[in-house]
Amino acid sequence: MSMFCYQCQETAMNKGCSMKVGVCGKTEDVANLQDVLIYSLKGMAIYAVKLREKGGLPTDEIKVFMAESLFSTITNANFDRDVFVNRIGEALRLRDELKAMAEKAGADLSDVVHDAALWSGSSAEDFDKKGEEVGVLMTENEDVRSLRELTIYGVKGMAAYTTHAQHLGFENEELFAFMEKALADTLNDNLSADELVALVMETGKFGVESMAILDKANTQTYGNPEITKVNIGAGDRPGILISGHDLRDMQALLEQTEGTGVDVYTHSEMLPANYYPAFKKYSHFHGNYGNSWWMQKEEFESFNGPVLFTTNCIVPPKKDASYADRVYTTNACGYPGFKHIVEDGNGKKDYSEIIEHAKKCKPPVEIESGEIVGGFAHNQVIALADKVVEAVKSGAIKKFFVMAGCDGRMKDRNYYTEFAKALPKDTVILTAGCAKYRYNKLDLGDIGGIPRVLDAGQCNDSYSLAVIALKLKEVFGLEDVNELPIAYNIAWYEQKAVIVLLALLYLGVKNIHLGPTLPAFLSPNVANVLVEKFGIAGIGTVEDDVRLFMGE
Template sequence: MFCNQCEQTAKGQACIKIGVCGKTHEVDELQDLLVHALVGLSEVALKAEEKGVKNREVDHFLCEALFSTLTNVNFDPERIADYIRRAVEWREKLRSEAGVSEVSEAARFESAGTIEGMIKQGEEVELRPEKAKDPDIFSLKLTVLYALKGIAAYAYHAAKLGKEDEEVYRFMKQALVDLYRDDLSLEDWVNRALEAGRINLRTMELLDAGNTESFGHPVPTKVSLGQKAGPAILVSGHDLKDLYELLKQTEGTGINVYTHGEMLPAHGYPELKKFKHLVGHYGTAWQNQQKEFPEFPGPIVMTTNCLMPPKDSYKDRVFTLGPVGFPGVKHIPDENFAPVIEMAKKMGGFPEDRPGKEVMTGFARNAVLSVADKVIEAVKSGSVRHFFLVGGCDGAKPVRNYYTEFVEKAPKDTLILTLACGKFRFFDKDLGEIGGIPRLLDVGQCNDAYSAIQIALALSKAFNVDVNQLPLSLIVSWYEQKAVAILLTLLYLGIKNIRLGPSVPAFLSENVLKFLAEKYNLRPISTPDEDLRAILG
């Protein structure tokens, strides 16, 4: 196997025997073969569209299947093999309907009859550095591929809420086809990477519209970290629609619903807040679930990434949705949560109330911009010296304590915006207020980078300066492929001086890193003291 798509990749280079995430060689090769099959499907779909044959189900399938290859989503060989077969079926259906004849090898590919055979096919088509003619072009190809996986995830969520854009789907298909082209220059691939950033911005905008039109604009909300006596269900992941459906089906049952991980911001949405049995948040970031899940006395629903290989002590209580999968774990294909509800009732949940501290969430763009006048005045008066956006993905490496220390050491005249699961390094710390504004503002999930961008753009307009001239610094933590897509969005917008950690992506070649450093002043984190001194003087 060869996999270097996430931050924890082995030795900072690539996983070649088994994934640090727990992904086996077999699953890795099947995922590589799935990408190959999706390239062929995309080629035929594009040619079919030229002939007036279009099927929106193909776009939905493409997003779900590509999403399944994102880190910590699907570890199930049977499920991945099924995606491969379905990709070929869709391809041939379109090919027949549109009369597409001239196609590449990828669009003629036929999957082997067994999983063992598919694994061998995956080994043959896997994108590997030794096959590349130019290491820098290969680096950018991987960057675009990994960004596509992030875009696919956001597009999948947005489509479930009825928000779609043909341009997004078309770019994804064309970019997949381009992976197999050898006639594109380094400059072409730089432009494709930036275009991926633009398309991801549009996709996050669609998802933002889907979430806010369905559930209202988030409002600042206190969330309990304690527990209530009674049956309990834990919901992790990102999909607010899945959470909404579960809340509807559990209303009046006496079951309490708790969020986990990236679901914490759900508490800020008015239409979700209406459900009084959405009682609190349990646990912290994804990498701690093997310690925290055994202690939860009820079923656990994984709506999206990040799933860690579940331990036997709680594996029988895990349910997956959508593209998420693991061998031997129950899968819900249709948002019918009856089995989850039945299990919750049988298990009984928490025996007594366990009070806990409260944290704040819900500081998305509408909430922050509603007090923009106070923020602007605080800057002009000197009460607020600087803004820090400290957020992104969390992970298990001890060096990630950098982000905790950075927030703790940030001067008291600075405001800190945060988003995604990186917040769990410091989300429960009381940093005080400035002029009635909390110093720590949770903007939301990783896709709410869109909200953070809108806040920055609004402030730049208010102060009549370029975004890069604002007293704003981005201290970004990354882990998986949605973070790659967001990074490309920031670069597309021309945002400079980003500090990235805890390490630089293994898929970026030395020359690509040099280019990013020279053009965007993208740099790795150092120490909290050194970085604060460099930023604030």
């Protein structure tokens, strides 16, 4: 078997992609190179842990590289073979640098015997060959493998949030130290099952920290999100569509397009940029175009102008796609043939090529019209706490449903649209992430002026939903967050959703329903632990689940 990957929800037959091309579009050679990169990062982590034990710190270059490299292996982030060849070479160079730093600090490296810390290679051919030896299945015990991969996927999500915070100048050194420790621990064959479970829970703890630092970075830089009506129609000027999650790129693009006659539209997970006060001053910030990431093949065609990916989620275009030469990437994402924009020596990016490209394009074709409402992050909802509490006490609101997470292309995700429609009219949906596109344009009404769909923002803003729950627990004087009238019916797709799940488990949230399928990387025994300890469950039919959640 030349490829094996089961890190996302759409993995083949819910078992694992083991073909020439994965369901996401990742080719087998790229999949294997990603495995080699992760393996090399683990080798780096061994020396980083040794260095920290002697009071030393990895350089900023090393910390940035490790986080961005982890981010680049997230599902639908980067498909470019050359990128991974270069990153593996850099990982080996930095690994040797870390080794020298640890030795200089006085670390005893006599027990460093794992191949991940010792192997060498210098060419793409070397790395391809290594890809045949390393990967998920090199851990034979399926329960150990499951717990290790659960940790690694959580760390990948954590790295994504840490990278976004870094871009805005915010860091938490403990996060880097934990990611290094976690990667190294997944190579330790002496850890017991209980110790691996503890590592998974520790990953959730630092997942909370990663979302907290990113929340701080975003809000201190751009202000607290506000309740906002977002235009979803199209204008009559050329436009640039910005997708992904990175708000620093949003800021730079808005600054550089001001006065050019080019409008800026958000796409998919960039929708919540519309909620931040700092971006509202730009008159050419037109609104949001389109829907969830998986619909991009059709919507990029109709947009007509260039598209900028700041992060995942890229869907490989068809060979005859007319928009392929209009797509640009930056940061950790990439695709062969897409133009990639990098920072200059001062950390700045020049978007003039995209802007000039846009000027030559037709305006977007309008595919819908009207407005959608969002901006219900924790600061905004807590400001409405008195109104919310009164609605609960009066019985106007019977229950909140956290329906955060990811969207995907499989038909079984229609469940979430039908579930939202079937919920009683005295319930409110709390959402974050692209899962919201399954119901945020439905006319579900409001309860005493409170919309029945409260969108907190991006997937990382699931932190807001946890903060809201903890605040409501305090307001109602409850001992346990699980005593609140809140149910959790969460959709997942990739590794950022994994860290959100682990963070919720760390915060003590129980009885989370996860769908549309449970992760393939959970072995039966590990799944049973999650069921028994945390009440994790899958989804059933809409009718049965509504009755179950409402206690009928």
